[in-house]
Amino acid sequence: MSHRDLVIVGAGPAGMAAATEAANAGLSVTLLDEQPRAGGQIYRDVDHVPDHRAALLGPDYTAGRGLTVALRRSPVEHVTGAVVWSIEPGFCLSYSRDGRGAQLTADRVLLATGALERPMPLPGWTLPGVMTAGAGQILLKQSGVLARSAVLVGAGPLLYLIAVQMLRAGQPPLALVETQTGRNRRAALRHLGGALRGWPYMAKGLRMLAELKRGGVPRYTGAQDIRIEGDTRAEVLCFSHRGRTRRLACETVFLHHGVVPNTQAARALGVAHHWSTQQQCFVPTLDCWGRSDVPGVFVAGDGAGIGGAKAAALSGRLAALAIACDAARLTPDERDRRARPLRSARAREQAPRPFLDTAYPPCAQALSPRDETLVCRCEEVTAGTVRDHARAGCLGPNQTKAFGRVGMGPCQGRYCGLTVTALLAEATGQTPDQTGYYRIRPPLKPVTLGELASLKTPPATGKN
Amino acid sequence: MNPVLPFLEIEASSAPRVEVRFDGAPLLLPLGANLAAALLAAGIERFRDTPVSGAPRAPFCMMGACFDCLVEIDGMQRQACMIEVAEGLQITRPGSPEVRHVAS
Ligand SMILES: Cc1cc2nc3c(=O)[nH]c(=O)nc-3n(C[C@H](O)[C@H](O)[C@H](O)COP(=O)(O)OP(=O)(O)OC[C@H]3O[C@@H](n4cnc5c(N)ncnc54)[C@H](O)[C@@H]3O)c2cc1C
Ligand code: FES
Numbered sequence: 001m002s003h004r005d006l007v008i009v010g011a012g013p014a015g016m017a018a019a020t021e022a023a024n025a026g027l028s029v030t031l032l033d034e035q036p037r038a039g040g041q042i043y044r045d046v047d048h049v050p051d052h053r054a055a056l057l058g059p060d061y062t063a064g065r066g067l068t069v070a071l072r073r074s075p076v077e078h079v080t081g082a083v084v085w086s087i088e089p090g091f092c093l094s095y096s097r098d099g100r101g102a103q104l105t106a107d108r109v110l111l112a113t114g115a116l117e118r119p120m121p122l123p124g125w126t127l128p129g130v131m132t133a134g135a136g137q138i139l140l141k142q143s144g145v146l147a148r149s150a151v152l153v154g155a156g157p158l159l160y161l162i163a164v165q166m167l168r169a170g171q172p173p174l175a176l177v178e179t180q181t182g183r184n185r186r187a188a189l190r191h192l193g194g195a196l197r198g199w200p201y202m203a204k205g206l207r208m209l210a211e212l213k214r215g216g217v218p219r220y221t222g223a224q225d226i227r228i229e230g231d232t233r234a235e236v237l238c239f240s241h242r243g244r245t246r247r248l249a250c251e252t253v254f255l256h257h258g259v260v261p262n263t264q265a266a267r268a269l270g271v272a273h274h275w276s277t278q279q280q281c282f283v284p285t286l287d288c289w290g291r292s293d294v295p296g297v298f299v300a301g302d303g304a305g306i307g308g309a310k311a312a313a314l315s316g317r318l319a320a321l322a323i324a325c326d327a328a329r330l331t332p333d334e335r336d337r338r339a340r341p342l343r344s345a346r347a348r349e350q351a352p353r354p355f356l357d358t359a360y361p362p363c364a365q366a367l368s369p370r371d372e373t374l375v376c377r378c379e380e381v382t383a384g385t386v387r388d389h390a391r392a393g394c395l396g397p398n399q400t401k402a403f404g405r406v407g408m409g410p411c412q413g414r415y416c417g418l419t420v421t422a423l424l425a426e427a428t429g430q431t432p433d434q435t436g437y438y439r440i441r442p443p444l445k446p447v448t449l450g451e452l453a454s455l456k457t458p459p460a461t462g463k464n
Numbered sequence: 465m466n467p468v469l470p471f472l473e474i475e476a477s478s479a480p481r482v483e484v485r486f487d488g489a490p491l492l493l494p495l496g497a498n499l500a501a502a503l504l505a506a507g508i509e510r511f512r513d514t515p516v517s518g519a520p521r522a523p524f525c526m527m528g529a530c531f532d533c534l535v536e537i538d539g540m541q542r543q544a545c546m547i548e549v550a551e552g553l554q555i556t557r558p559g560s561p562e563v564r565h566v567a568s
Contacts, residue, residue: 041527052474053474126524126532128509128510129470131523131524131525134525134526134527135524135525138527139471139504143473143498143501143502145471145505146472146473147471148472170474171474233509252470252471377524379516380517410531411530411531448540
């Protein structure tokens with residue numbers, strides 16, 4: 001089994017930047033990612049797309065080539081198509097690649113596993129034809145596949161970005177159905193100072209809105225009571241807007257109300273997490289370098305708290321500097337000297353977040369779905385059932401497993417965990433921190449017997 | 465025939481098309497393309513039926529997290545959004561009883 005100074009999981013901006021920085025400081029580095037090519041979610045397939053598609057995705061997308069080129073020129077070993085499903089203390093990482101298992105040991109681990117779309121349980125969200133907006137973007141970036149008759153539903157700048165990209169590709173969305181309200185916008189004004197420090201982002205947002213207006217894409221803000229109707233697939237998006245019920249016939253519904261850290265790997269390693277009120281999600285508890293309370297485990301990028309692609313790359317580099325210093329490849333003085341400009345750049349990147357988080361809060365209806373709404377997609381458990389569990393004495397997400405099957409399907413709670421915490425907290429009157437989150441145990445992704453059999457020392461795989 | 469499909473390909477793919485079978489029906493998909501995307505572009509709307517209620521499902525996240533794109537290939541359930549199109553793939557829809565008959 002080969003051994004590395006550092007193994008990084010995730011080849012998005014955070015993982016790519018960290019790997020390059022650490023390798024250039026003299027560490028032996030392996031970068032593992034389940035995708036066939038480097039880039040992560042934002043820069044998905046950036047080295048692979050035809051020019052025409054790159055042009056309509058825009059310069060913020062092609063900017064990712066700076067990171068992929070630096071990665072290729074560095075001595076980093078990048079293992080593509082590697083699904084990491086176990087990280088044991090010490091550290092031994094197990095992953096599957098092409099149907100075979102493989103293992104690797106490392107002194108230190110950096111988790112750069114990025115974000116997931118915030119779960120958006122609305123009536124009908126499990127119907128074929130309903131996808132996350134990020135999925136719509138992945139279809140476009142990776143495959144050049146675009147929805148013909150789509151409605152975008154939710155809140156946040158990513159919704160405008162995908163709408164503009166669809167417009168430029170010649171298939172504008174039928175409408176944007178947005179859940180933020182005028183009151184949210186007014187509340188955000190008290191963070192205007194930060195927004196102005198992050199002016200390029202604000203300017204980009206305003207340009208996107210102007211482009212959508214010119215393109216004739218209707219926007220319905222403050223939408224409520226959203227429902228997707230259809231028998232075997234999405235057919236109609238139904239919502240109320242300014243007291244009127246509206247029905248939009250469509251084939252595809254793209255949902256988005258923000259992204260949240262993908263904490264699966266960090267939780268499986270026992271890293272402490274806490275609730276972020278501003279971001280309305282759990283984040284790992286880290287020091288200013290991304291160092292967790294588990295010795296040798298670092299977290300960077302959106303998996304450490306949502307900050308966007310540029311902040312992700314900067315936090316990856318900061319973590320790499322701290323790791324190089326811990327491994328005696330850099331003096332503390334040198335680490336701090338190199339970190340200074342990165343820190344101020346990161347503060348600039350993060351400046352607009354409070355404004356954005358307040359102007360585009362998560363959709364209230366999806367945070368506290370009505371009883372009949374499915375919250376666990378895998379096991380088809382409704383919000384009402386989770387509330388029943390709470391009434392029967394269930395206090396936290398791990399106990400729900402004694403009451404029913406919520407969170408026990410293959411996605412391991414990725415798309416119901418935050419909802420279940422919110423429903424239980426609401427019912428018991430406890431805080432999200434007191435309520436807690438699912439205990440995550442390996443395997444992080446299902447493993448086949450064949451993959452296990454090809455390992456020399458099969459790792460312990462706890463039961464759910 | 466060929467009604468307007470929900471998804472379209474914005475540029476002609478330069479990859480050669482290879483034959484795969486979905487529930488026994490032949491499809492010509494671009495070699496090396498993302499399988500879930502290629503199936504959607506080919507007009508496949510229902511990828512699987514859930515084991516719990518038999519409800520139809522199709523890709524939701526396209527990033528390997530939701531498992532709604534599960535299809536059966538060579539007797540194994542795999543995430544279509546995490547694999548690439550290869551010549552001769554025999555794909556079946558998990559959970560639909562009529563398919564199990566055809567496959568056996
Ligand atoms: C679907 C989606 C689309 C987005 N699009 C945009 C956009 O267009 N513009 C924008 O500004 N922001 C976008 N975001 C926000 C985005 O999260 C950040 O801007 C940026 O991608 C964060 O970078 P990162 O390096 O932290 O993580 P990511 O870029 O998410 O990279 C994480 C990587 O970790 C890998 N990974 C995770 N778990 C495992 C595992 N167990 N084994 C192996 N590999 C693993 C993933 O394959 C992924 O490549 C998007 C987010 C999502 C979820
Ligand atoms: S579409 Fe979610 S796992 Fe494939």
